Each structure stands twice: as structure tokens, then as C-alpha cells.
Amino acid sequence: MSTPSIQRPRVLSVLLVLLFLCCGSQCYAVPSEAVSRQEHGAAPPGGSAAEGALSPRWRSAIWETIPPEWLGSPTPNTILQAYQENGWTPFFITSTFELAQGAHALLRRAGEAEKEALDPKPLRIEEVRQHVKHLEQARDSASALLPNLSDSIADLSVPSGDQPAAPGSPGIQPVNPAVVKAREERYRNLFRVAVEADVKLAELLVRFSGQMDPFSGEDQVKALSGRIPMSDYLKRLEPRSPHYRPLLNALARYRDLAANTTQQQVRAPSTMRPGESGNAVRDLQKRLRQEDFYRGEITGTFDAATQQAVKRFQAAHQIEPDGAVGQRTREWLNMPFKQKAEMIAHGINLLRQSQTRRSDRYVRINIPQFALEYYKDGQSLSSHRVIVGKASGKKVKVLGKWMRENQTPTLTSNIEQVIINPRWYVSDRIRLELDAQAGSDPQYFARHGYVQMASLYPWGQPRLFQKPGPKNPLGQIKFEFPNPYAVYLHDTNQKSLFQRTRRDFSHGCIRVEKAKHLAHLLLKDDQNPLADKTEPYLSSDRQLFIKLATPVPIIIEYLPVSCNEDGQVIFFGDPYGWLAENANAKG
Incomplete structure (x- = not known):
């Protein structure tokens, strides 16, 4: 069974040159042994292991996978900083090459981007899911040959459960080179595909964080390196404003209205007032009911209940609540639900960027x-x-x-x-307006407490303060x-x-x-x-x-x-x- 994988050029040649490359003020170091041992299939020494992923082999896999442009960036790269803090071990992959809980939490939250008025296209969630799928396929393929799948195998040349025979020891069969090679290839592929998925998940977190909270840069590193639990971090990305959650609820409601409700139009040749009746009033009552401002019967009579509903509608649209339906009230009544939903979405995004x-x-x-x-x-x-x-x-x-x-x-x-x-120091533009107000009254400025200054306006008159x-x-x-x-x-x-x-x-x-x-x-x-x-x-x-x-x-x-x-x-x-x-x- 072949394992689908995403092909990418190796960057070993880059790493040979950039053994100790500093990006901005942050230095990202990979030992030269990690490069040479990578070529021979051995894990590089050193590096603190993050919880869950234990093998030092992750380090060389990560360095082989990261894009070269990250290394040459004039500013520190968030993901590289986090990998360094994490001991060059993965953020989202466990020692058994499965997704950690944080990865599932991130995918769930990012998958609901549209509900939070985010643009899902820049997140490239499907691309990330493809990498996760490739990891799952690679793991399934490897499990058939490696029943005790783990990243902590000390020497990949020795199959799990087998021990090399000591010279002259009877009863122990030599290791089958073909089995060793197959196991080695499966593990190599697993590390590569796992790191590719891990990098894509890290990029998703950075993109999602950038949309949710443009000021979250430092916390992104903390979340990736595990200093902030992922569930807590994703919650932190929300604005603390008491308006945020109610606006999300309103967005869902108006999107539902736009998709599933035929909006009632309100047409009237002039202002509608209490006491009137007819089809225009009937339409008004139907329209007010659609946004839950009116809960009475559709009678076609502009009664007290209808007037109160109009006032509530006006208060919710910053209109003078006089209870009459004039031009401005009609404009808001006839504004499409979709346009209102877009206005709410715009407000939510501005709240996040505030x-x-x-x-x-x-x-x-x-x-x-x-x-x-x-x-x-x-x-x-x-x-x-x-x-x-x-x-x-x-x-x-x-x-x-x-x-x-x-x-x-x-x-x-x-x-x-x-x-x-x-x-009050009078500006140039307002000074000209005051001249018009003063007209031919020579005492206007003195009577209103204005004082001439030594400095002049561009046209030569003395500047004024009041x-x-x-x-x-x-x-x-x-x-x-x-x-x-x-x-x-x-x-x-x-x-x-x-x-x-x-x-x-x-x-x-x-x-x-x-x-x-x-x-x-x-x-x-x-x-x-x-x-x-x-x-x-x-x-x-x-x-x-x-x-x-x-x-x-x-x-x-x-x-x-x-x-x-x-x-x-x-x-x-x-x-x-x-x-x-x-x-x-x-x-």
C-alpha cells in the first residue's frame, strides 16, 4: 500500500550553509551533526523534548521541512521561535504520530471561521486538512509493519522486540536487512509527513490568530510552545468587549433571515402615523414582526401596539423614536437583511482590530x-x-x-x-466663518471675549483666542x-x-x-x-x-x-x- 505524501524539495543544502543563522535578534541553531546524521538516518543528539514527542529525530525532520525563507527573514519568525522554545519537537503531533488535542481544538475553531465573520480563504483550512489526512494514511500504512508505533525507538536499525545477537550466542537469528530497511523507510516517511502537518497547523494558528487578534504575536509563541494551553489561548483571542458575543449571535440571526425569509417591503407615499389603516400598515406590521419588534396580530390598523413596535425599531436604529414611519425609518425597514448581516460582520471585525x-x-x-x-x-x-x-x-x-x-x-x-x-484659539477656517457672523459690527469680537494675538492668519489679520x-x-x-x-x-x-x-x-x-x-x-x-x-x-x-x-x-x-x-x-x-x-x- 503506497502512502500519499506531499512532495517538497529538501533544504539540506540550505542547512549546511545556515548552521547558525540569526533572524533579527533571535538565533536559530541546528548542529552540523544533525545534517550529517540526517543523511545517514540517525537522530541528531541534544535538544529538549516536548511533552508527548520524545525522539531527538524530530529536530532534523523539522529543519529539513521549514521553508528557507523563514531563515532569511529580517524579523524573527513566530513559528521558528516557538520550535526553539519547544526543543525542536512538534507542537501538534504526539509520540505515536497522532494529532494532539490542541490540534483538534484549533481545527474545530478555525473551521467555524465564517460564524465569527472571518474570511476563511486566507486560512487555507482545506490545505491543512489534506496534510492531516496524509499523516493519518502514513500512520495506518506504517502500523501494519510497526505494531508498536512510537517516535522513541532509540535505534531505528533494530526492529522493535528484536535484539542483535552477541558473537557466538546460540538461538538468536540475525536481523533481516529487508525488514530493517522497510521499517526505516516507514519511520522516515512518518517523521517527514508528521512535521509537514505540524508546520501547516502552526501556520494555521498564526493566520487564525492574526485575524482574531492582530496584537497576539507574543502569545502565539506561548501557545505553540505549550506555555498557554491551546483551549485557553483560543478563548483569549476573542475581544473582552461585552458586545462581542451578542454581535456574533446577531450575525447568525440576520444571516438566517437573509437566507430563509422573504423580506417584507414597506411602501407608503408619505409618513405613516398612528390611527391610519390599510395595506401599507399591514405590510409594516409584517415587517416589524420579522425582526421581532411586533408580536401582535396583523390587523392593518396603526394602533398603540404598532406605534410601540415602531418606537422600539427606531431606538434600535438610532432614529428619533417618535413612533411615526418617515423616510429614514422606511429606509431602515427596507434595508436587506443581507446588508444588515454584512454591517454586523464589519462591526465584529473592527471590534477585533480595535x-x-x-x-x-x-x-x-x-x-x-x-x-x-x-x-x-x-x-x-x-x-x-x-x-x-x-x-x-x-x-x-x-x-x-x-x-x-x-x-x-x-x-x-x-x-x-x-x-x-x-x-479657544480660533482656527483659520472658523475665523472666516466668524467674519461672516460679525458682518459690519465692529464690536462683535470684543463683545464675545475675543482677544487679538501678535501672530497673523495667512491673509494678514491678527489671530484670535476667546x-x-x-x-x-x-x-x-x-x-x-x-x-x-x-x-x-x-x-x-x-x-x-x-x-x-x-x-x-x-x-x-x-x-x-x-x-x-x-x-x-x-x-x-x-x-x-x-x-x-x-x-x-x-x-x-x-x-x-x-x-x-x-x-x-x-x-x-x-x-x-x-x-x-x-x-x-x-x-x-x-x-x-x-x-x-x-x-x-x-x-
């Missing part, structure tokens, strides 16, 4: 949600409404990216300073973080705007509700002595700069979906049109 995964304490702003959250030790300590940049404005290219001039950018930085009673006070649009608190967009987080003197559902009104900076409370939390957690002593300053117009001893990461993101505390998916949509632009760019 820089919030790198910190235990941070401020997170989600632009489409118009919300800020302050996290510490993985828990949300405070939530705030925010006002972000307007969706409108002419398109400009900023740092290589096209966006509209008023839009708030996504970024990652660190809040370094809190300013009490900040001055003194602290009730007319200052920064309010009483400003949070500074370095960034190339010159945006910042601040209080506001127009707090009524926080009551709006859609809150994109600024020129790009972020206005935050309950700014004093947020400042107090940041200062308190920073153990700053001024945390409980800001009131005297707030009651004056004195400007006070408070440096944080430990800057707090701030992450501004653009996630189109999330979940509320009950696990209900909330669709925020695409207020800036960025998702639509990216989809069109991809064709």
Missing part, C-alpha cells in the same frame, strides 16, 4: 454611535453622549485619506492634559491629546444639542456631555491631588493646566453596530458614508 484591546484603561469614542465610554480594568465606568464633526463639508485629503473637512477622524492617541477654563467664560464654545473643560488633525475633546456651552439623536454638529472636535465628571474620573484614577479640588477654579475664569502622570489612551473608532446592555443589536449606520465609499472602492 486598539482598545491593548489597554486596560482607556477612553473610547464611537463616531456613528455619538458616544464615549471610559473603561478601567475591562469595565465601563462612565458613558457620555458626544457631538462629533458634521458629515457635510468639502472633500479634503488629510494624511493621504480623503474625507470631508468637518468630519471627526478615527485615531489613537493619549490624553496627556486636562485644562480647566480653556482659551477668553474663558459662558460664551466660550469649549465650555469649562478641555482634554488634550497629540494628533495630526488638531482635534480635541471638550465641554460645550450648547448642552441642549446632546438631546438630539443624531449629533454631528462640530467642525471636527468632539464635545462631551458631563465633561466635569469625566475629568474628575481621569484625575482621580491618576491619583492627582487636584481631583477633588477643581471647584474653586471652575467657579472662576482662571485657566489651569493639569498634566496626567499616566496618559490615558483615547481611541476614536467608526463601528456601525453595537449592542445595548440587554444584548439587543443597535444599528448606528454610516453617517459619514465611509462604509459605502469603501464598498464601492472594492467594487
Whole structure:
């Protein structure tokens, strides 16, 4: 019975040259004896054995199998580092050439990639499964000749159970050279095929980890070398966000709706309101029932139960919950289930790539949600409404990216300073807008607390700042973080705007509700002595700069979906049109 195998060029010639090749700061050493003994069929000495796989012969098999480009990489290779830590023994193959439990766990999890909104194509799972199948076939073939199959045979030239005869010893038959050769060939093939499967499984883990958690590099080495149990590691790859699992459940639900439900369309020439009746209302009730917002009878009458269902639908789609079905509500009602599923999948992937995964304490702003959250030790300590940049404005290219001039950018930085009673330094663009507001009133700027500076705008007028006070649009608190967009987080003197559902009104900076409370939390957690002593300053117009001893990461993101505390998916949509632009760019 022939054993299928995957043919690959040997790299012995490469190893002869690269006996001690350093990749980056990591050195991967293979003894010269390992190469010469490989050619003679003997196992190389040395090397610590990992649990399960014991034979030192694994080392030469691994060195023969690894791609040459790994050795020449300018940066350390994750799998090579892990093999070195693992004593040059396999990660996923046992001493009896079977898959270890970790391999089965990895294959199961990676095999469900689509359920987690991952792209399965780059994982190349079928290729890995083929190598596993070849190992199983090689093992079955070898078992017929080698009943006590194990990698721990000390001398492969001696069949298991046979002992070489001492000179002159009666009754012991000499070893059959043909049997020895056959056994040797089977073992050689087993080691080769087993290592090929092990390398493919290791590559799968790295690819899967890269999609699940782009910041998992160090833990990949630990998982491969056994310092983190595989089941624990695979769980660790999930974001700690409380929104992750509910979004996965929502993804499954909307994919099921897209595949198995004929979506009811809602058509009406104008806004539908309570008290109306007819086929359009009947269609509305059917459509609301499809997403479980309405559970009553299909009556065709826009009654109180239907109105409450509409309000629930609007709240779940960040629409002003007025209970009437206008244009925006109709657009969301008629959005295909497939498109909603894709929006959820996009949100899940952005959640996995979020820089919030790198910190235990941070401020997170989600632009489409118009919300800020302050996290510490993985828990949300405070939530705030925010006002972000307007969706409108002419398109400009900023740092290589096209966006509209008023839009708030996504970024990652660190809040370094809190300013009490900040001055507002007027930018070039806003200065021109103020000129239009001032018109021919020569006292406008003085009356509103503006002060001329010595420096000039590009067109020659003196630059302006506005003194602290009730007319200052920064309010009483400003949070500074370095960034190339010159945006910042601040209080506001127009707090009524926080009551709006859609809150994109600024020129790009972020206005935050309950700014004093947020400042107090940041200062308190920073153990700053001024945390409980800001009131005297707030009651004056004195400007006070408070440096944080430990800057707090701030992450501004653009996630189109999330979940509320009950696990209900909330669709925020695409207020800036960025998702639509990216989809069109991809064709």
C-alpha cells in the first residue's frame, strides 16, 4: 500500500550553509551533526523534548521541512521561535504520530471561521486538512509493519522486540536487512509527513490568530510552545468587549433571515402615523414582526401596539423614536437583511482590530454611535453622549485619506492634559466663518471675549483666542491629546444639542456631555491631588493646566453596530458614508 505524501524539495543544502543563522535578534541553531546524521538516518543528539514527542529525530525532520525563507527573514519568525522554545519537537503531533488535542481544538475553531465573520480563504483550512489526512494514511500504512508505533525507538536499525545477537550466542537469528530497511523507510516517511502537518497547523494558528487578534504575536509563541494551553489561548483571542458575543449571535440571526425569509417591503407615499389603516400598515406590521419588534396580530390598523413596535425599531436604529414611519425609518425597514448581516460582520471585525484591546484603561469614542465610554480594568465606568464633526463639508485629503473637512477622524492617541477654563484659539477656517457672523459690527469680537494675538492668519489679520467664560464654545473643560488633525475633546456651552439623536454638529472636535465628571474620573484614577479640588477654579475664569502622570489612551473608532446592555443589536449606520465609499472602492 503506497502512502500519499506531499512532495517538497529538501533544504539540506540550505542547512549546511545556515548552521547558525540569526533572524533579527533571535538565533536559530541546528548542529552540523544533525545534517550529517540526517543523511545517514540517525537522530541528531541534544535538544529538549516536548511533552508527548520524545525522539531527538524530530529536530532534523523539522529543519529539513521549514521553508528557507523563514531563515532569511529580517524579523524573527513566530513559528521558528516557538520550535526553539519547544526543543525542536512538534507542537501538534504526539509520540505515536497522532494529532494532539490542541490540534483538534484549533481545527474545530478555525473551521467555524465564517460564524465569527472571518474570511476563511486566507486560512487555507482545506490545505491543512489534506496534510492531516496524509499523516493519518502514513500512520495506518506504517502500523501494519510497526505494531508498536512510537517516535522513541532509540535505534531505528533494530526492529522493535528484536535484539542483535552477541558473537557466538546460540538461538538468536540475525536481523533481516529487508525488514530493517522497510521499517526505516516507514519511520522516515512518518517523521517527514508528521512535521509537514505540524508546520501547516502552526501556520494555521498564526493566520487564525492574526485575524482574531492582530496584537497576539507574543502569545502565539506561548501557545505553540505549550506555555498557554491551546483551549485557553483560543478563548483569549476573542475581544473582552461585552458586545462581542451578542454581535456574533446577531450575525447568525440576520444571516438566517437573509437566507430563509422573504423580506417584507414597506411602501407608503408619505409618513405613516398612528390611527391610519390599510395595506401599507399591514405590510409594516409584517415587517416589524420579522425582526421581532411586533408580536401582535396583523390587523392593518396603526394602533398603540404598532406605534410601540415602531418606537422600539427606531431606538434600535438610532432614529428619533417618535413612533411615526418617515423616510429614514422606511429606509431602515427596507434595508436587506443581507446588508444588515454584512454591517454586523464589519462591526465584529473592527471590534477585533480595535486598539482598545491593548489597554486596560482607556477612553473610547464611537463616531456613528455619538458616544464615549471610559473603561478601567475591562469595565465601563462612565458613558457620555458626544457631538462629533458634521458629515457635510468639502472633500479634503488629510494624511493621504480623503474625507470631508468637518468630519471627526478615527485615531489613537493619549490624553496627556486636562485644562480647566480653556482659551479657544480660533482656527483659520472658523475665523472666516466668524467674519461672516460679525458682518459690519465692529464690536462683535470684543463683545464675545475675543482677544487679538501678535501672530497673523495667512491673509494678514491678527489671530484670535476667546477668553474663558459662558460664551466660550469649549465650555469649562478641555482634554488634550497629540494628533495630526488638531482635534480635541471638550465641554460645550450648547448642552441642549446632546438631546438630539443624531449629533454631528462640530467642525471636527468632539464635545462631551458631563465633561466635569469625566475629568474628575481621569484625575482621580491618576491619583492627582487636584481631583477633588477643581471647584474653586471652575467657579472662576482662571485657566489651569493639569498634566496626567499616566496618559490615558483615547481611541476614536467608526463601528456601525453595537449592542445595548440587554444584548439587543443597535444599528448606528454610516453617517459619514465611509462604509459605502469603501464598498464601492472594492467594487
